[in-house]
Amino acid sequence: MALVTQHTPGENTAAPPDFTRSDTRIRELLDYVRDISALSSLGSLAGWDQNTQMPGGAAEVRGTQMAVLQGVLHDRWSSDKLGKLLAQLEAPVQSAPFTDADRGLVRQALRDHTRSTKLPRSLVEESARHEAVSYDAWHKARSNNDFASFAPFLAHTIELQRETADRMGYVETRYDALLDEYEPGLTASRVNILFTPIRAISTALLQRIVASGNKVNASCLQGHFASDKQVDLSVAILKGMGYNFTYGAIAQSPHPFTTDVGTPFDVRVTIRTNEQLLQQSLMAAIHEGGHALYEQGSAPTLVNTPVAGGASLGVHESQSRLWENAIGRSTPYWQGQFGLVRNVFPEQYANVDATTFARALNHVEPSLIRVEADEVTYNLHIIIRFELEKAMVNGDVAVESLPRMWNEKYQEYLGITPPNNADGILQDVHWTSGFGYFPTYTLGNLNSAQIFNTLHKALPNFDELLAKGDTATILSWLREHMYKFGAIYQPDELLQRVTGESLNPDYFTHYLVNKFEKIYRLSK
């Protein structure tokens, strides 16, 4: 049985990071960024609404609203007032009495200020307006399996993203400027270095699995699962992870996501249900729950600042993947939580045990849909998107040829071809907003394995805890050593603080190979 553990923001934070509020300049900066954060949260709320319940006919008027809001935020981030305040603080903040929180705040604010001074308000507004209408176009195009209707929107996104990159500036390739937005300092050549072994190892492992002829029976995930019952189960699973509904909410959306409407006091998740396949909502709940735990674990002292929340997308994804895969697809976890599944679906799971269920969740098979992919093939989906994004941003790809390129790459990397664009190039929401996001998913997997390794060393009884249904001890450790710091530290510094070393992709490749050699009983 699961212990239902609900964490309150700030719990376990005996010494939460905080700002030097006695300093007038810090106070002035906090007041300044509070207004920006508050307005920005209303934008996040509008995004949540757009994905969960906004009427279809409101897309255009919402586009105007988002454009105006982004314009207001742009003016505030780019103001001379903020520039002067940051110039006054930039040097002094590096030494005593200033804290790591102060330094993080100044660094993040400077990053946003610099970015905003480089981009004209008109571009920011147009990008926001376009994102809203583009979302609507994508949603309709996917429902109707009609790429042609989405193509002009994607073409305009490419134009806007290229202009953004050109204005931001870059050393090697235009795409680097976009990557940097999501992961500070990340470049396409760095991604190439990281992705090359991942691609080789994933492909080789997949071939060994196929060659072994061994199978994992995943039939217990198929059947009929009423949508509202899946929501009930997701709620129970999230509570069991320690997600606190006093500061959160759940809804359904075409693409699952987590949003911060005021971290750590308002952090929401969405799932998507498929009545024939339980796995889809269940793993989305755990994945988004991982993101949400990270946000809810941010110290309350950081509220209304740009250092509340995650250090970067790659670090954020490390937590969604840690909970979804390393924990949520492990046998000990389901030994602790399977009772929740049985409670909600007693008939379907009368004759299934936790081990069989966990094993089913690790069924490996090349498939078309990224968000449902197993751990072995997942990164191949990302590599395909990375290559296409580079082509769109750096090269001269005709938008009409993208579905063909997509399908060819699926054939090359995964050995399958999408039967239609809805399950192909139209499957992700991300290209309604821009490029540079996808690589952070694989980065998340790498970070995740490294942190998972540290967790096992810090909590030698890790598997026993999970098997007892105790996720609270694990969450407490993560909150204390990682979550409470929000975005105070840069990704690499945070990873060093948590794990003692910089990003090392070996943790992931070892994790992956060891795990699936066991599951598929592969000879070494």
Place this chain on the structure above:
Amino acid sequence: MALVTQHTPGENTAAPPDFTRSDTRIRELLDYVRDISALSSLGSLAGWDQNTQMPGGAAEVRGTQMAVLQGVLHDRWSSDKLGKLLAQLEAPVQSAPFTDADRGLVRQALRDHTRSTKLPRSLVEESARHEAVSYDAWHKARSNNDFASFAPFLAHTIELQRETADRMGYVETRYDALLDEYEPGLTASRVNILFTPIRAISTALLQRIVASGNKVNASCLQGHFASDKQVDLSVAILKGMGYNFTYGAIAQSPHPFTTDVGTPFDVRVTIRTNEQLLQQSLMAAIHEGGHALYEQGSAPTLVNTPVAGGASLGVHESQSRLWENAIGRSTPYWQGQFGLVRNVFPEQYANVDATTFARALNHVEPSLIRVEADEVTYNLHIIIRFELEKAMVNGDVAVESLPRMWNEKYQEYLGITPPNNADGILQDVHWTSGFGYFPTYTLGNLNSAQIFNTLHKALPNFDELLAKGDTATILSWLREHMYKFGAIYQPDELLQRVTGESLNPDYFTHYLVNKFEKIYRLSK
């Protein structure tokens, strides 16, 4: 059977009102107010969210968000730039080539500009912050029947509202300044003049009904009605009225309301369900549907301006009451729509006919809850609130004595005393935001009866249309003669345009007495 009639924004508006977009100053003003409207819509969305799904623990952070947004809106409304633009337009706009839409826009913008210049930003921010936390306190206090926990919030609302009134200025009483916010030019003495005959006639009619000994059997509204089925019925009823879900949405909230997130393209309603009493959600759906039809009927040319939407709260309420009472509690309406009720609740209504159902909805009985009150007693609830508001704003009432005063007035006007504060003074959400709103409900009833009279003259087959399930003809008339003009005209001018005369309360008293003399078979 009901005709399912869905109206698209702008339909039936062969000549929609529009602005003189060829004029540079008008264009500049439209750009300026577009930004304000867009930001303001995000505030409406936050209000919708707060009432329908916001996590309880987010009240404080939401308070900050709302305060910041109101501060930004205040700065924009009070800016010198806007002042100068309006000064340039104020005189020229009165003559050709400028349109009624131009004049309305300048008038409304000037009203908001003047108001904002009178109120300091700090007061506006504090009022917004307080409203958010006060809503949370009210919600908890009502659930726990604990007035004492709400009292300090109410006391602070009184302080803030008094300061607002003092800064706005007034001729007779401080309360007048607050009334004017919701209904331009309305004063307490004018309300007194209107309310005195209403009070006398309502009381006399109630006495005649009681004395007659005649009863209306309302038992068919009681039973068990599953909450989700009630939502289904509300959706069907709203569609039947012509509410268009492509530009709208429905949710549940502790207090039903309609909100404009981008009129006419995003207009949403909420209901509250009571599983023992169908009437509560059903009449809320029709009531809020009336508000929403008015907003959805606003000409699309008016989008993103302060003249999209209703002319005033009193005029707005005329449409909710017209649909809820004059139409929605009539026998012909249910002859046309009862099939929808039977479809959703076939067992409950197997042996009930439309006439019996409509009659049940007109059951008169002094009751505690305003939103469920019958038409005879409804205005007495309003008069009680009006008197208490006057006392709070103009006088020196101790907050602790308000529950006693409330209960005494219920005994005096309705002959009943609330058994607890949850069904007494804590029943309404309105006092979390301020005072001056309630009188517009009775004003709405008066406007409604006058417009209903005109509708009957304009459509002599009015009852036949309803009985055939044709609400579309009625809605088309209202859109063409009233809704499409949004807030271009002031309330009295609009009423004259629609009905040919100024507000005349006799229409309401005649409507009320005639209707209930028939229903209760009273001797003349």
